[in-house]
Amino acid sequence: MAEDIVSRLGSVAEEIRGRLVPNQLLSAVTWLRVGGPAELLFQPADELDLSTFLKALPEDVPVTVIGLGSNLLVRDGGLKGVVIRLPMKGFGQVNYLGDHKLRAGACVPDKKLAEEAAKTGTGGFAFYAGIPGAVGGALRMNAGAHGTETNERVVNVNAVKRNGEIITLSNEEMGYAYRHSSAPEDLIFTSAVFQGIAQPEEAIRAEMAAVIEHREKAQPIREKTGGSTFKNPPGSSAWRVVDQAGCRGLQVGGAQMSEMHCNFMLNTGDASAYDLELLGETVRARALEKTGIHLDWEIKRLGSFEEGQEIAPFLGNV
Incomplete structure (x- = not known):
């Protein structure tokens, strides 16, 4: 029961700034519009809130992380334990760091990352304009299209371990392969730094437009x-x-x-x-x-x- 999980958090339950929702039907958040309930859905306020929650959560409680729900099929029986879904408010920002580097939260839609990169004259992200998902999923599955993959742009990734420890992984530590990363499954990615290249905004937007046009013609979007x-x-x-x-x-x-x-x-x-x-x-x-x-x-x-x-x-x- 969700109430049992919350009670096992002890006094930390009162410190949590995010949302705790019992028995949330996941069909509401998956693009396929199917899925049973999450025993307890947690939407943390920010990375520190997530860390605090996980430190207090007993190890025997299952934890599942879902992103925008675009490439996800949740079975009709639902998910036991805690389902964590990062909200846009705390994890949906893109910041330009200079030298054509950007930091993006895990909840940033891929197409938003492409758009924000274009505004700074940072090329190498146009392929994201046609990927229906968010940065967190792209990091986990090494999303790619049109000859470019996520691993070609990642510098490092911030994540929270199951025990609440906040860590940073290098590109090499992510262990990327085709549509795969070998980073531990229990890591929750919170943000990443990406490296692009200098490119005129006009050229970037033309490339993005071509990606979007191709997707609209070839896929049932x-x-x-x-x-x-x-x-x-x-x-x-x-x-x-x-x-x-x-x-x-x-x-x-x-x-x-x-x-x-x-x-x-x-x-x-x-x-x-x-x-x-x-x-x-x-x-x-x-x-x-x-x-x-x-x-x-x-x-x-x-x-x-x-x-x-x-x-x-x-x-x-x-």
């Missing part, structure tokens, strides 16, 4: 979607594998693989998290059968299945 569903396998594109498996437009309940871009999964209106994950695993199973390729999820799936609605990877056919 006005639908309820989680972005790219699967990672690109070595030597191929995920959409091509999905298409070869005959899954363009495939539908399960209210969930559908987009006709426009078949690596995008859509909630057509009344999908459950079960529908969406069952569709994804059906696509993976058919792709493996028809092409021999193991597609890996790019959408992050969290939480518990509802009883009787468990879904095995590849539908258990591996």
Whole structure:
């Protein structure tokens, strides 16, 4: 129970400046508009408030961090323990540090970082104009597009450990690879310093416009979607594998693989998290059968299945 978690914080509960919300339905904050409740949702006021909370939170209480919810599928059974969601007020600022360096909070939308960089004549961030997410998620998954990845711009990252300790990691310590960082899963990223290059604002904005135009033409951006569903396998594109498996437009309940871009999964209106994950695993199973390729999820799936609605990877056919 949420009340039990709050009581175990002791006197620190009165010191917390952020918001504590019990039984918050996470469908309200995910772009796919599905997901069961968080036992207790915490929105810290700032990095110090987050640190204070985590220092007091007993180690046996599970902690899950979610960002803007763009690349996230929360299962219908919801999430036990504490779900932490950083708010814009404390974690949504971009500051220019000079010499084409910027510090951005983890809650800054990627497109806002691109915009703020452009204002200072700082190039190298236009690719973010087409990524639907925030800095925290970009740091965790090494988000990239149009030939550029997050790791090419990161100088260092501020984070809070599960025990409340505030630390700074270098680019090397983040352990970046394709759509992946090897930083410990329990770290909560709070901000990062990025290094760009000198570039005329006019040229940056032209590049951003091209990125946005491409996205609008190629992706179903006005639908309820989680972005790219699967990672690109070595030597191929995920959409091509999905298409070869005959899954363009495939539908399960209210969930559908987009006709426009078949690596995008859509909630057509009344999908459950079960529908969406069952569709994804059906696509993976058919792709493996028809092409021999193991597609890996790019959408992050969290939480518990509802009883009787468990879904095995590849539908258990591996």
